[in-house]
Amino acid sequence: MTDAGKPPASPEWPLFEVFIRSRAGLEHKHVGSLHAADARMAIEHARDVYTRRQEGVSIWVVRSVQIIASDPEEADALFEPARDKVYRHPSFYVIPDEVKNL
Amino acid sequence: MYTQALDTHGKEPVVAAAGESAAHAARFQSRVDADEKIEPKDWMPDAYRQTLIRQISQHAHSEIVGMLPEGNWITRAPSLRRKAVLIAKVQDEGGHGMYLYSAAETLGVTRDHLFEQLLSGAAKYSSIFNYPTLTWADVGAIGWLVDGAAIMNQIPICRCSYGPYARAMVRICKEESFHQRQGFEIMLTLAQGTAAQRLMAQEALNHWWWPSVMMFGPSDADSKHTAQSMRWKIKRFSNDELRQKFIDVTVPQAHFLGLTIPDAQLRWDEATQHYIGGPIDWSEFNAVLKGNGPCNRERLQARRTAWEAGRWVREAASAHAEKLAARTTQAA
Numbered sequence: 183m184t185d186a187g188k189p190p191a192s193p194e195w196p197l198f199e200v201f202i203r204s205r206a207g208l209e210h211k212h213v214g215s216l217h218a219a220d221a222r223m224a225i226e227h228a229r230d231v232y233t234r235r236q237e238g239v240s241i242w243v244v245r246s247v248q249i250i251a252s253d254p255e256e257a258d259a260l261f262e263p264a265r266d267k268v269y270r271h272p273s274f275y276v277i278p279d280e281v282k283n284l
Numbered sequence: 285m286y287t288q289a290l291d292t293h294g295k296e297p298v299v300a301a302a303g304e305s306a307a308h309a310a311r312f313q314s315r316v317d318a319d320e321k322i323e324p325k326d327w328m329p330d331a332y333r334q335t336l337i338r339q340i341s342q343h344a345h346s347e348i349v350g351m352l353p354e355g356n357w358i359t360r361a362p363s364l365r366r367k368a369v370l371i372a373k374v375q376d377e378g379g380h381g382m383y384l385y386s387a388a389e390t391l392g393v394t395r396d397h398l399f400e401q402l403l404s405g406a407a408k409y410s411s412i413f414n415y416p417t418l419t420w421a422d423v424g425a426i427g428w429l430v431d432g433a434a435i436m437n438q439i440p441i442c443r444c445s446y447g448p449y450a451r452a453m454v455r456i457c458k459e460e461s462f463h464q465r466q467g468f469e470i471m472l473t474l475a476q477g478t479a480a481q482r483l484m485a486q487e488a489l490n491h492w493w494w495p496s497v498m499m500f501g502p503s504d505a506d507s508k509h510t511a512q513s514m515r516w517k518i519k520r521f522s523n524d525e526l527r528q529k530f531i532d533v534t535v536p537q538a539h540f541l542g543l544t545i546p547d548a549q550l551r552w553d554e555a556t557q558h559y560i561g562g563p564i565d566w567s568e569f570n571a572v573l574k575g576n577g578p579c580n581r582e583r584l585q586a587r588r589t590a591w592e593a594g595r596w597v598r599e600a601a602s603a604h605a606e607k608l609a610a611r612t613t614q615a616a
Contacts, residue, residue, distance in 0.1 A: 193602075194394060194395055194396045195598065195601070195602065214387075214451075214452070215389070216382060219601035219602050220608065220609070230375075231379050231383070234376065234379060234459075253325070254323070255327070
């Protein structure tokens, strides 16, 4: 029996992030995470946890520790270069109304 | 399913811990006020983090323990169809527990730590699962009333300020709707059946009505955490508001079934356009929450047994994965 407050003896299975392609033609999308002993088990668990109602036709799993993410504290600096470049959007250009198909 | 506003039973939250900058805190609150979502790596007050860890993990534990009262009837479901449906529902609850544990883990706790808190009895789960399922009608009443109350509670959490919790809840709410409908269908079948079946349905309603009404947590006057949780947009409605909504939608459903709500004082109030019930006996709720419900010990024992009996499987799978990994490295 597990004694009160005693940590479980064996280390927990590693964490995987799960990405599902909901149907052909769409990209894989992050849906959540789960624990599994290895990649194959992660795929099988992902099927049971995230596709019980046919939500997917393809599954990607990746060890969570392998994901490298940008730092939200640095988001301002990271994304700043695009901020003053409104000319990258078509609405920046004023075209007379009588000009069509542009 | 099944949050119960259990967070209202903890200590008073510390709103700002030592060392947290006022600028960070102000920016955080303004993001929440602007209905921006908070994501795992964003700065957040420690009290916000701790409140969420407690609430999400209690919610996860409730899903996992919630598999037990219904799982009890899988082998005895009255038809193959009912059996298939019940298996699917119990499996969903396991899945809901998994979504929620993984949402809690994004806040920096480990899954094992959360399990440990459940198994040691340190963590709470929804007290409704400490009641037994003595008849098949109890399975119907759980789906109809307990899942119905859970949906009422959970729909506002889909808009919770914490992204991973909100996303898990969207998925859960989508799946939960079938749980309630299959429960009502069981009740309807019994209500249209023989006198003995109608009696069974009425008795199930008698058992589950008050515990379901109490699932919304203590009344607002006694609820310590509501104001802070509302400021943080973890909570959107008070316990009493949600409870009233539940009563208002459920009473007409009971009338349709030809069953009587076990509350002699229940009446329709024309002025407020609400059903007004009699006073709630909170002493029972508190006794069950403290561990003295009909099944508290049995439920925890079942979880401990499952954890211990599954230990060799977890260890064998880890050993197998290590062996395969070593073999791949050698071959390379």
